[in-house]
Amino acid sequence: MQISTVIAVAGVAGSGKSTLGRAIATQLSSPLIDLDHVSNPLLDALPVEALGGEHWISSPFAPQIREGRYAALRAVVADAVSTTQSAVVVAPFTAELTGGHEWDLLREAVAPARLIVVNMVGDPQLLAARRHQRGAERDSHRTDVGASLPAIDVVCVDAELATEQQVSRVLAAAGVRLPIDEAAPLFTADFDAVLFDLDGTLVDSTASVIRSWRRFAEHYGVSMQALHANHGQPARTLVGKLLPRELHDEALAYVTRLEVTDAAGLAPVQGALSFFESVPATQRAIVTSGSVPIAHARLAAAGFAHPDVFVTVDDVTRGKPDPEPFLLAAQRLGVAPERCLVVEDANAGITAARAAGCHVLAIAGTVDAEELDAEVVVDGLDRVEIVRSGDALRLRPSGASGRT
Template sequence: MPSPCQIPDLLAVVVAGTAGSGKSTLGRAIAETLRAPLVDLDSVTTPLLDALPEEVLGAHWLTSPHAPAIRAGRYAALRATAADALATAGRVVVVAPFTAELSGGTEWDALVAALAPAEPHVVHVDGDPAVLASRRSSRGASRDAHRPDTAPVAPSIPVTTVDAELSTAQQLARVLPSLGIRRQIDAGAEIFTREFDAVLFDLDGTLVDSTASVVRSWRRFAEHFGVSMKALHANHGQPARTLVGLLLPAERHTEALAHVTELEVTDAVGLAPVRGAAVFFASVPAERRAIVTSGSVPIATARLEAAGYERPAVFVTVDDVENGKPHPEPFLTAAMRLGVAPGRCLVVEDAPAGIVAARAAGCAVLALTGTTTEEELSADLVVDGLDAVRLEVAASGALRLVPA
């Protein structure tokens, strides 16, 4: 949890998203983390509206002929409550669909005015429409039966977008740094005294923010083959062939690997670099860096291209080794191809399996939050983004890691 001194004196966080996106869950988690009042549209207005007889409104309040006026009143109440919370507490987290507000215009202007002088930071929770519809169906809220279908909103205002496919902890790991609330760096960590000849990067969750894409692809895989998602979550960072071997009989392995490869390559669209990763990767001389991934060549190549990276000369995939992570072979292979000793390599990872592999290879490990819990990251240093550190060239010509 951040210390009070990290949180701005005046802070307004707006969490937007369609029904079923998980915006209320995320909004509550942000409010608890920031120790801020939570103002949720449903809590502020829904009990009153549900208590009104439908004959008074002409139908359920979501489909009433008076729906436009009801919406205007709901959001006016929300803005007034949020303004009071901000004025008295200095911070507030406001949760609602905000469909009109995301498009800018008068509704957005009214929200900005209500939260002044704080500048609202908007977090937009979005995801696969089929998943959101399934969540609405399973939660059993009576109002969902009256909720009209709405087209996805493409925000025209600045937002931090988080995928509904991610866990709340994974979403928080992306939202807090965007608010300027960062994990404290131990400037006295031993890793800052070491020198390195090369940097070996994991790909997914380390260079490319592909966590939601991976989860979405394997969820679809699990639905197709009727297997458990629990085993998939427990084995993040391991090769697909390992996961398939755990989940399906041998006679289905070839079919399953082809299917999940197609799913992951198809979903590798619009992926972004992890915070600070593009600059950090580019700062390593080309002849002294490698990517070491549990993905196959087609999947890894698709994700690299989607996030705008150039493929390095040393590119170790699951197709290059007999034993994938957590075995040290992938990192030992990369060090050998670069012509450096593994003990002189810095590995950048986000998954426990990768960290175990790197340590077994004798490498130092810099770990990133955002995929697994911090407690699972047994690394030499843990950061919440690669913009928290940088590399510099020592007098010896070696690379040194320093706090940014």
């Protein structure tokens, strides 16, 4: 990274902040500074009697221990910034997130570097299960692992996501972007319409989808691995593959309720709202593997207008990866499929779009960029824009394309 940058990864115990911090540091070749590694070996070596007869987490001297731990952390971070101009720092940062005195001390320690704070969030039940699974002795001494809403600007990352998905979101927020091939033929093609997938393309619902299907899997005792392997396919297809026929209707209704309920608070994918709104209403459609209730809930939560042409799983007999959904959308718009640009984030949708004869722009983040077989792959729709080309539409890069 050319700009001196410190990425601080915060979160409660079990949120996965250490795993994410290590992955970011590896990706950026930056020093990794973990509060536990800086201070815990020393504290664990002290006799309990020296700590008031309690574990250091619950010791009567806990406030002083906390102050000393973070003072040591800041000193190490300051050294890293002065010598390497970057660092990835991992700690709960509970007090720092309130924006008070501790926040000022952290900012002073990293100065003059830019400070980006990543806050790990997640289902409390999931985080409790992770703490139980890892069996760390220190967790048994914690009396409060909850966290209040940050008072400072943070990049929220859901613990439900895979580490690779988390890293892609953090890097994009930090300005470390995928390069764009500005000479790609896709940037010289003319289109009559743009067909958008919904989940992971317009609405950042990936964590919500994973959380809902995790709860579904727990309820019905099915494999999460099988669910991940079939991402992008309709719910009825997944239910049909995973459960006996007599449970299909009940299970489909159950997962629909989960997904509609979990839609509250969903945000647009980076750059998606302005990109979507830049396409004339008569030349755009949404083509989703979700049902009408789920699609409506997610669009409303993320602030998208309901499109005139809206193809859901309820409109087709064969969902993605079959081309039928995109063919139907093109037909309803009155355009030829080969004159359509499809925007997708999943391989099932890309396969469907290609089979329909459409051009494809892929959004990385749900799936790693190298795994997406599209003409152009970007890590956010802020990287491209739609412009007029006579009576047609054309895609073009919206800014500098190199990785910083």
